[in-house]
Amino acid sequence: MLCLGIESSCDETAMALVRDGVLLGERIASQVDMHAVFGGVVPELASREHLRWLYPLLDELLQEAGLAVSAIECVAVSRGPGLLGSLLVGLGFAKGFAYGRGIPLVGVNHLPAHLLVAGLEHKLVFPAIGLLVSGGHTHLYHMRSPVEVELIGRTLDDAAGEAFDKVAKLLNFPYPGGKHIDRLGKGTPPDHNLFPRPYLHNDNLDFSFSGLKTAVLQYVHKHAELVMPSMDAVLQPGFEPSTAMACLCSSFNWTVAETLRVKTERALDRYPDVRGLYVAGGAAANSVVRKVMEDVAARRNKTLLLPSPSLCTDNGAMIAFYGEILANAGLFHGLDLEAVPRGKPIPWDYGC
Numbered sequence: 172m173l174c175l176g177i178e179s180s181c182d183e184t185a186m187a188l189v190r191d192g193v194l195l196g197e198r199i200a201s202q203v204d205m206h207a208v209f210g211g212v213v214p215e216l217a218s219r220e221h222l223r224w225l226y227p228l229l230d231e232l233l234q235e236a237g238l239a240v241s242a243i244e245c246v247a248v249s250r251g252p253g254l255l256g257s258l259l260v261g262l263g264f265a266k267g268f269a270y271g272r273g274i275p276l277v278g279v280n281h282l283p284a285h286l287l288v289a290g291l292e293h294k295l296v297f298p299a300i301g302l303l304v305s306g307g308h309t310h311l312y313h314m315r316s317p318v319e320v321e322l323i324g325r326t327l328d329d330a331a332g333e334a335f336d337k338v339a340k341l342l343n344f345p346y347p348g349g350k351h352i353d354r355l356g357k358g359t360p361p362d363h364n365l366f367p368r369p370y371l372h373n374d375n376l377d378f379s380f381s382g383l384k385t386a387v388l389q390y391v392h393k394h395a396e397l398v399m400p401s402m403d404a405v406l407q408p409g410f411e412p413s414t415a416m417a418c419l420c421s422s423f424n425w426t427v428a429e430t431l432r433v434k435t436e437r438a439l440d441r442y443p444d445v446r447g448l449y450v451a452g453g454a455a456a457n458s459v460v461r462k463v464m465e466d467v468a469a470r471r472n473k474t475l476l477l478p479s480p481s482l483c484t485d486n487g488a489m490i491a492f493y494g495e496i497l498a499n500a501g502l503f504h505g506l507d508l509e510a511v512p513r514g515k516p517i518p519w520d521y522g523c
């Protein structure tokens with residue numbers, strides 16, 4: 172079924188076409204540069220940008236795929252979690268499109284969509300453990316199938332991506348700073364004792380990253396020379412971090428990855444029958460997180476489903492791919508489909 176996927180939950184307007192699990196084309200309009208000026212996403216500006224981009228992106232996408240609009244058989248849209256205004260823009264567009272063309276509508280939970288996009292590059296494997304490490308969430312799931320996904324662990328405060336971004340902000344890196352911390356730590360061995368690995372001395376599957384953030388804050392207060400003089404300093408061609416900066420970044424990458432590893436392995440211990448390990452979300456683009464999870468999967472003989480870095484952050488392909496799975500399972504929605512913003516549980520009627 173040719174499925175159009177629409178993603179507008181935060182600061183990326185994205186669309187993609189998927190048919191029979193194969194990506195036929197995708198377009199993305201990132202608002203990152205606009206929001207970077209404010210050091211974070213400004214919801215009102217995000218909604219307006221989504222509205223501005225959805226129509227041109229659809230035209231470009233159809234042209235790129237060489238398909239007529241009439242070929243689209245189903246429209247899938249991110250229904251949450253995310254910013255309410257941004258979600259409503261995508262939902263309004265999707266509903267109008269579905270109604271106008273007389274095709275079914277599928278509301279997609281953005282979170283399992285992050286994990287299942289791995290299916291574009293690998294054969295999906297179940298049962299599995301899913302680790303979602305995105306900008307707003309750090310979740311562990313037990314996944315029996317694409318539509319039976321149970322939350323088994325979550326962060327009590329900051330998400331992993333958020334921790335990266337907050338530490339980057341302390342160092343005066345541009346927003347979102349996770350990728351700069353990743354890059355500047357490369358090639359430098361981590362100091363395993365520089366920062367505490369947070370919230371491991373318990374027997375649960377939850378995370379807490381706020382203590383780690385405070386530890387970095389205290390360290391940076393003592394080493395004020397680590398703070399960049401200007402926000403674009405790390406973007407300058409030929410920029411080389413000081414030894415201390417490279418060590419901070421490398422150690423932070425390692426501390427986050429190691430914390431994620433311990434809880435993920437704990438989840439694998441609890442569900443010994445699982446065959447796969449899904450890792451996704453923006454922080455899964457981190458090179459140290461990727462390496463650590465590759466080692467876990469290899470050592471424990473699990474199939475690793477880790478999307479390419481460009482599919483880890485928000486994209487339209489994940490909505491189109493998961494949307495087609497839900498459509499094939501008959502999980503459609505009416506035009507009364509509601510957006511579910513951050514912090515609200517999403518009803519299970521679209522799978523999980």
Ligand code: ATP
Binds near residue numbers: 454
């Ligand atoms: P959610 O899906 O929870 O609603 P989101 O969609 O905003 O949140 P994503 O797009 O999945 O989040 O990921 C964005 C996050 O990923 C940002 O916090 C960003 O800093 C982080 N990130 C991206 N690349 C890297 C990297 N290489 N290393 C670490 N963090 C990274």
Ligand code: MG
Binds near residue numbers: 182183484
């Ligand atoms: Mg984003």
Ligand code: FE
Binds near residue numbers: 285
């Ligand atoms: Fe996301």
